[in-house]
Amino acid sequence: IDCATADPDGHERALxxxxxxxxxxxxxxxxxxxxxxxxxxxxxxxxxxxxxxVRRGGPNYQRGLAKMRTLGDEIGIPIEVYGPEATMTGICKQAIECITAAA
Known part of the structure; x- marks a missing residue:
């Protein structure tokens, strides 16, 4: 997280x-x-x-994803949450589009 947040430049970033x-x-x-x-x-x-x-599947994934949604609300950071129905390539595409649209 420290590397991903180093030198804020005003542009949106994705994790x-x-x-x-x-x-x-x-x-x-x-x-x-x-x-x-x-x-x-x-x-x-x-x-x-x-x-x-966030994308994850497996035992108790619904509870885990709910925790991540709640965290986003608690700390005021946009967190998009997906289960195993979503592909990692699709999520990465969304992250890239978010970054490039904001640039």
């Missing part, structure tokens, strides 16, 4: 948090660490005008 569809990993549990890190870096994320895209 993609994603992975495959887990077989055994509790997605909600693994998101707890990510949520903690995003809360710790809230001011840097805002200064960098970061937009976050």
């Amino acid at each position: 993609v948090i994603g992975g495959g569809i887990a077989n055994f990993t509790d997605v909600a549990a693994t998101f707890n660490g990510i949520i903690r890190a995003l809360k710790e870096k809230e001011s840097k994320l805002k200064a960098a005008r970061m937009r976050i895209y």
Whole structure:
């Protein structure tokens, strides 16, 4: 996160948090660490005008994605959340379009 938020330049940035569809990993549990890190870096994320895209599937993914949606509301950072129905390539395309449209 420190590298992604270094030297804010006024342009929007995108952070993609994603992975495959887990077989055994509790997605909600693994998101707890990510949520903690995003809360710790809230001011840097805002200064960098970061937009976050999350995509994950697997055990408890609905609960994990709900936690990420709630986090976006709590810290005031746009977080778009997707389950396994969305493709990583599609989400990356959205992130790129967001950055280029804002440039």
